[in-house]
Amino acid sequence: MPATEAINVLDAYLDRTRDQRLTDYVEVLRIPSISTLPEHSNDCRRAAEFVAGRARAAGLEHVEIADTGGHPVVYADWLHAGDAPTILVYGHYDVQPVDPLGLWVKPPFDPRVEHGRIYARGAADDKSHVMMHIQAAEAWMATRGSLPINLRYVFEGEEESGSAHLDAWLEANRAKLSANLAVVSDTGFFNGNLPAITVGLRGIMFAQIDVAGPDIDVHSGTFGGTLRNPATALAHVIAGLHDAEGRIAVAGFYDDVRPLTRLERAEMARLPFSDAEYMAGLGVDALWGEGGYTTLERRWARPTLDVNGIWSGFTGVGAKTIIPAQAHAKISCRLVPDQEPGRIFRAIRDHVLRVAPPGVRVDLTLIHGGRPLLTSIDHPAVRVAATCLREVFGDEPLYIREGGSIPVAASFDSVLGLPVVLLGFTPPDDNEHAPNESMRLDNYEGGLRTVVRYWEALAASLVR
Amino acid sequence: MPATEAINVLDAYLDRTRDQRLTDYVEVLRIPSISTLPEHSNDCRRAAEFVAGRARAAGLEHVEIADTGGHPVVYADWLHAGDAPTILVYGHYDVQPVDPLGLWVKPPFDPRVEHGRIYARGAADDKSHVMMHIQAAEAWMATRGSLPINLRYVFEGEEESGSAHLDAWLEANRAKLSANLAVVSDTGFFNGNLPAITVGLRGIMFAQIDVAGPDIDVHSGTFGGTLRNPATALAHVIAGLHDAEGRIAVAGFYDDVRPLTRLERAEMARLPFSDAEYMAGLGVDALWGEGGYTTLERRWARPTLDVNGIWSGFTGVGAKTIIPAQAHAKISCRLVPDQEPGRIFRAIRDHVLRVAPPGVRVDLTLIHGGRPLLTSIDHPAVRVAATCLREVFGDEPLYIREGGSIPVAASFDSVLGLPVVLLGFTPPDDNEHAPNESMRLDNYEGGLRTVVRYWEALAASLVR
Numbered sequence: 001m002p003a004t005e006a007i008n009v010l011d012a013y014l015d016r017t018r019d020q021r022l023t024d025y026v027e028v029l030r031i032p033s034i035s036t037l038p039e040h041s042n043d044c045r046r047a048a049e050f051v052a053g054r055a056r057a058a059g060l061e062h063v064e065i066a067d068t069g070g071h072p073v074v075y076a077d078w079l080h081a082g083d084a085p086t087i088l089v090y091g092h093y094d095v096q097p098v099d100p101l102g103l104w105v106k107p108p109f110d111p112r113v114e115h116g117r118i119y120a121r122g123a124a125d126d127k128s129h130v131m132m133h134i135q136a137a138e139a140w141m142a143t144r145g146s147l148p149i150n151l152r153y154v155f156e157g158e159e160e161s162g163s164a165h166l167d168a169w170l171e172a173n174r175a176k177l178s179a180n181l182a183v184v185s186d187t188g189f190f191n192g193n194l195p196a197i198t199v200g201l202r203g204i205m206f207a208q209i210d211v212a213g214p215d216i217d218v219h220s221g222t223f224g225g226t227l228r229n230p231a232t233a234l235a236h237v238i239a240g241l242h243d244a245e246g247r248i249a250v251a252g253f254y255d256d257v258r259p260l261t262r263l264e265r266a267e268m269a270r271l272p273f274s275d276a277e278y279m280a281g282l283g284v285d286a287l288w289g290e291g292g293y294t295t296l297e298r299r300w301a302r303p304t305l306d307v308n309g310i311w312s313g314f315t316g317v318g319a320k321t322i323i324p325a326q327a328h329a330k331i332s333c334r335l336v337p338d339q340e341p342g343r344i345f346r347a348i349r350d351h352v353l354r355v356a357p358p359g360v361r362v363d364l365t366l367i368h369g370g371r372p373l374l375t376s377i378d379h380p381a382v383r384v385a386a387t388c389l390r391e392v393f394g395d396e397p398l399y400i401r402e403g404g405s406i407p408v409a410a411s412f413d414s415v416l417g418l419p420v421v422l423l424g425f426t427p428p429d430d431n432e433h434a435p436n437e438s439m440r441l442d443n444y445e446g447g448l449r450t451v452v453r454y455w456e457a458l459a460a461s462l463v464r
Numbered sequence: 465m466p467a468t469e470a471i472n473v474l475d476a477y478l479d480r481t482r483d484q485r486l487t488d489y490v491e492v493l494r495i496p497s498i499s500t501l502p503e504h505s506n507d508c509r510r511a512a513e514f515v516a517g518r519a520r521a522a523g524l525e526h527v528e529i530a531d532t533g534g535h536p537v538v539y540a541d542w543l544h545a546g547d548a549p550t551i552l553v554y555g556h557y558d559v560q561p562v563d564p565l566g567l568w569v570k571p572p573f574d575p576r577v578e579h580g581r582i583y584a585r586g587a588a589d590d591k592s593h594v595m596m597h598i599q600a601a602e603a604w605m606a607t608r609g610s611l612p613i614n615l616r617y618v619f620e621g622e623e624e625s626g627s628a629h630l631d632a633w634l635e636a637n638r639a640k641l642s643a644n645l646a647v648v649s650d651t652g653f654f655n656g657n658l659p660a661i662t663v664g665l666r667g668i669m670f671a672q673i674d675v676a677g678p679d680i681d682v683h684s685g686t687f688g689g690t691l692r693n694p695a696t697a698l699a700h701v702i703a704g705l706h707d708a709e710g711r712i713a714v715a716g717f718y719d720d721v722r723p724l725t726r727l728e729r730a731e732m733a734r735l736p737f738s739d740a741e742y743m744a745g746l747g748v749d750a751l752w753g754e755g756g757y758t759t760l761e762r763r764w765a766r767p768t769l770d771v772n773g774i775w776s777g778f779t780g781v782g783a784k785t786i787i788p789a790q791a792h793a794k795i796s797c798r799l800v801p802d803q804e805p806g807r808i809f810r811a812i813r814d815h816v817l818r819v820a821p822p823g824v825r826v827d828l829t830l831i832h833g834g835r836p837l838l839t840s841i842d843h844p845a846v847r848v849a850a851t852c853l854r855e856v857f858g859d860e861p862l863y864i865r866e867g868g869s870i871p872v873a874a875s876f877d878s879v880l881g882l883p884v885v886l887l888g889f890t891p892p893d894d895n896e897h898a899p900n901e902s903m904r905l906d907n908y909e910g911g912l913r914t915v916v917r918y919w920e921a922l923a924a925s926l927v928r
Contacts, residue, residue, distance in 0.1 A: 037781070038781065222867045225798065228750070231772075232771050238695075282678040299686070306693050306787055308778050309786075316563075318626075319670045320500065322897055358752070367782065432683055433784070434681050
């Protein structure tokens with residue numbers, strides 16, 4: 001696909017405006033919009049206002065900071081492209097917490113550019129994509145005065161805390177969200193800046209286990225040996241969640257798992273992936289997981305159960321000789337088609353309550369859930385995206401899955417009935433959800449140019 | 465034993481000075497001398513200075529705030545009783561941490577008197593005994609100008625953090641600590657204010673387990689299912705420390721345990737103890753522990769292994785979808801004769817390192833240890849103490865053991881070669897090491913009068 005004149009003009013414009021665009025990107029990264037921590041509520045609103053302001057400046061219309069009951073959704077649209085397709089674009093302006101803060105080389109909300117990367121919490125996940133989309137529209141409007149497609153932005157502020165209010169907001173605004181396609185930009189590449197299109201996402205079920213023993217912490221000498229220790233009981237519960245082969249030992253857990261086909265397994269096996277390099281990147285000397293599957297299969301196409309946090313009793317320096325009154329754990333499952341978060345929560349709750357030992361009281365609470373998603377490589381909108389990626393990045397894109405979850409991607413399918421293309425550009429070594437998150441600037445610039453082309457290519461395609 | 469004239473005068477003096485004595489007691493309870501927390505170092509020194517000042521005011525000599533390398537020992541003596549026995553008295557002025565602070569009805573260092581009790585951290589453990597001893601000497605000196613025995617005080621500031629520097633200090637000061645008997649006051653009664661003498665103490669081994677996985681916290685979606693989760697690995701290690709019968713599943717752990725004799729078991733079975741009341745007091749609906757032993761046997765004469773604290777990953781409100789880089793637990797064993805803390809630590813370390821799964825690195829660190837102690841009911845100094853307790857409290861004392869540990873009690877035996885009497889007066893429901901610690905004031909006053917009598921009775925006895 002040779003570049004059209006419009007694209008040549010757009011590329012030149014993007015080259016010219018690079019410094020100003022980077023300044024804008026840095027500015028949004030300064031806002032600590034950590035959605036899961038109540039003390040950052042105002043920062044989430046500030047981030048929403050910033051994004052809304054930039055969307056307005058780019059030429060988008062009906063810009064709205066929409067109340068959801070939680071952190072707001074930023075909505076904006078431009079609908080003057082006649083019978084060209086209407087694209088609903090999704091990204092999120094909220095970010096993960098930053099602890100352990102001590103491991104950040106520089107403060108997480110003081111962005112710095114170094115070695116071709118920009119370092120800050122949210123630099124990749126997902127403010128990069130929000131800014132790319134706004135800057136892509138701005139470039140079209142500045143050079144052509146219009147967009148080749150109709151566009152609706154839905155930029156969320158609760159993705160990192162489970163998108164608790166988004167489904168209800170989508171339901172309530174179904175009428176004004178009519179579109180032909182959802183483009184969800186919250187994924188990334190597989191290998192450096194070799195382009196990739198994500199065609200599968202795992203779902204999620206996040207829960208808390210609370211174990212209560214004696215009314216108060218008691219002296220471990222006076223009482224030790226006579227009562228069930230809640231921390232030990234919790235350890236027993238957690239240790240019993242997997243069997244020796246790494247399978248999840250919960251009745252019914254695998255019932256709805258769609259098996260990998262021979263073809264899917266063959267395609268994954270062809271991808272450039274090395275267990276040794278993967279281990280070196282993590283700093284571990286062995287991998288672990290469900291028996292009978294490769295590492296990539298376990299990351300992308302098999303469900304998991306992990307402890308995300310655990311706490312009980314005395315955790316300071318030195319010694320405190322108590323039996324803790326309570327013990328707590330946060331656990332989460334990654335789900336694959338066709339597992340349903342609520343059903344998985346109930347299976348785990350039933351299992352845990354059944355194995356919970358006498359002498360302690362055990363409760364489980366569902367914190368949030370999201371469905372898995374699998375899209376077809378053959379969808380015209382996926383094929384058009386592949387063409388644009390190849391043109392900008394110079395290589396045929398890989399078709400990959402993502403072990404992470406974007407619950408809303410499944411919602412666009414299930415609530416709005418839209419086909420979903422997952423179009424994202426972050427590098428695999430971006431440290432998202434971890435200290436020293438970063439985004440490669442060449443991926444950022446390439447992503448922006450891919451979006452610019454994608455709108456034109458979709459207008460010329462059969463996607464309606 | 466009818467009260468002597470001296471005792472009658474002393475009792476009258478103690479009645480008269482009660483308000484002033486309570487004021488002094490309250491004053492030492494205001495000092496947050498938490499020895500395990502570095503930020504309270506100055507408070508530990510303030511508590512030492514307060515105790516030293518009161519000992520000096522009581523008429524003790526050679527009062528010294530002795531440097532130990534950690535928190536100081538307060539030493540004082542009075543050695544003008546000729547060939548009467550010399551008694552080394554031990555107590556400690558440091559206290560346990562106060563978390564969880566939210567469960568305290570009133571601030572822990574703002575003492576209040578209510579319902580015949582004084583509430584504050586340290587009110588029982590162990591500032592009550594330190595103040596009783598000083599006030600008992602003060603009463604003798606104020607009414608008679610002398611003591612009937614020679615007295616040496618050793619009031620420690622590191623009991624709650626493992627007495628790390630005390631053994632070395634005892635060794636270095638062996639010459640000036642010569643005595644006929646050690647009276648260790650850090651124990652209590654078994655049932656309300658029915659008097660009791662403790663004849664057995666468990667030892668302790670306190671350690672930390674550190675589990676390290678990936679270099680940093682990683683995204684549980686992107687990486688979940690492929691690597692060992694340090695929190696799950698720690699749960700496996702902890703769950704494997706006990707077998708299904710509640711026995712500690714560590715090779716060699718029970719090798720040095722002195723079995724209970726038939727007589728010891730019979731005596732424990734005679735004590736007024738109800739599992740149902742014990743459960744109600746703790747707020748639990750079932751007890752648990754090593755099979756084949758009664759609750760009292762498990763508390764006093766069988767070794768234990770408990771988790772005192774555990775922490776890993778995200779512990780805030782809401783969700784953070786990470787696999788934690790590290791997980792940690794504090795564990796401790798209560799030991800019985802003739803278990804040795806260092807040997808037990810090595811047995812547990814060897815076991816844990818053997819069962820630690822690949823993919824994580826596991827380390828164990830010994831935080832502190834103390835030997836168990838068993839004294840004979842037939843020792844003359846124990847029989848004299850029993851007589852004094854009966855005279856003051858009106859009942860024959862029970863002979864009990866204590867599940868807790870006073871490592872220094874074993875040190876007086878092993879380092880200084882002294883017989884040890886455990887003479888303490890705290891009630892069983894004092895919430896020591898827990899929120900809302902309290903001391904019964906009638907136990908306090910009775911304890912004081914028992915000590916006053918004990919000095920005179922020991923002078924008349926054969927203890928030399």
